[in-house]
Amino acid sequence: MDPVIADCGVYENGRRVSGRISLDRAAEAAHSTSGFVWVGLQDPTAEDIAVVADAFGLPPLAVQDAVHAHQRPKLNVYDDVVFMVLKPVRYVDHEEVVDVSEIALFLGRNFVVTVRHGRSDVLGRVRAELDRGGSELVSHGPKAVLYRTADMVVDGYEEAITSITEDIDEIESQVFGTDEDDHAERIYKLKREVAEFRRAVLPLAAPLQRLADGLIPGIDSAAAPYFRDVHDHALRASDAIEGHDRLLSDVLQADLARVGVRQSKIAVRQNEDMRRISAWAAIALAPTAIAGIYGMNFEFMPLLTSRYGYFVILAVIGGVCWILYRLFRRSDWL
Known part of the structure; x- marks a missing residue:
């Protein structure tokens, strides 16, 4: 399990207890600590996550979803365990590719189990922020991990949107400028990446709305304003992605029209x-x-x-x- 467990620690009194603990001790600490235990897994197999599921009593259906990636963002409640799937996004500018990874979070009363598939530094940054201490969020327990993870994921959406906007502006200048090249392939590729981006962002609005409304057991009303802020940012990101998709469609039509005009001129000549x-x-x-x-x-x-x-x-x-x-x-x- 050591290569699969990214980190395993106990958080009490607003800061992390020094050192990393084993999985067996983590399960015991989850029943005895006044804080919470955070177990982080990266690209686990079904056998790997089964060990953690047995130790913390994770719901089997949610465990299946966590093992098999490519899930839609969602939020499910199983008795006293909250299960949420988030899709961090990273825009690779030089390749014009949207790299989508996946994070599954299990939140119990005194534990957090996270499962990461793909390349993403979101959980590492959240853990580093909590490990530094001095943040009142740690005192809120597992929901603090959920909030900061969702917040950083949505912030990543806004960063990716900014980079995509710059590429779309460049394509517009080329299509409506003096450049005579055909840009249809580049536009279609970027439009396909935006569609992949949209599948990661749009389904997230409903789960965040439930968190913002305080409808999830274990997420008290004091946390609702934090999730409401994340929900607002997610809605803005969704609107921006929809706008980019429509704009790319219009630019693609304009590019095809210009190509048709150029071909007609060539035929006339x-x-x-x-x-x-x-x-x-x-x-x-x-x-x-x-x-x-x-x-x-x-x-x-x-x-x-x-x-x-x-x-x-x-x-x-x-x-x-x-x-x-x-x-x-x-x-x-x-």
């Missing part, structure tokens, strides 16, 4: 070039045809023995070419 080439080819065909006839070396041909026959033929060739040229000019082919 190509058509004009083909008409011009065809016109000159038709003009060149006249002297070629006449010269070809007189190059067949027959003995009896018009003007073949005439003194001025050569000049007459040249005049005929020039006249035909001039007539064709005037006709093509009148038709705007030249």
Whole structure:
């Protein structure tokens, strides 16, 4: 279990008891301490989390959800255990990818068990904040861990939204500027990442609303204003994501329209070039045809023995070419 347990400690009287304890001692301390025990797991298997579930009496259905990642954000209450799933988000700017991880929290009267899947430093920052002491939040017990975790997750949403906004502004400048490249692939990729982002944020509003309304056992009314603030930030993040999604759709349509216009212009130019080439080819065909006839070396041909026959033929060739040229000019082919 050691590689799976990120940390395991006891918090009493507003600060952490010095040192890290074993899982067995943590289960005993949860029944005897006036504070709470926090056990943090990272990418556990079903066998790993089963040991913790037996030690703390975690509900089997919630344990299944915690083992199998890719859950929607949600909040469930099982007797005296509160189970919540959060989806931290990290925007990788140089790749324009939204990296979504997952955190499951089990909150009992005197314990917190967290399960992390993927890359996220949220729980590490929350633990570091509580370990430093001096914060009145520690005295509120497990709900302090839930509040700070939810707060940092939502703050991460706002940071990711800021970075995505900058990329969207850049794409807009390129699409509506002088850049002639096709940006559809980049826009579609970013739109897909925003959709993944939306799936992590939108379902979180309802659980946070329940926490803000004080409808969850073990979360007293004193904690409601804290969760109400987190809920407001989550709603703003949801609105911003919806706006980004609509904006990307509009920019994608504009980019496709510009590509269509450019292709139409190219087709028109190509058509004009083909008409011009065809016109000159038709003009060149006249002297070629006449010269070809007189190059067949027959003995009896018009003007073949005439003194001025050569000049007459040249005049005929020039006249035909001039007539064709005037006709093509009148038709705007030249």
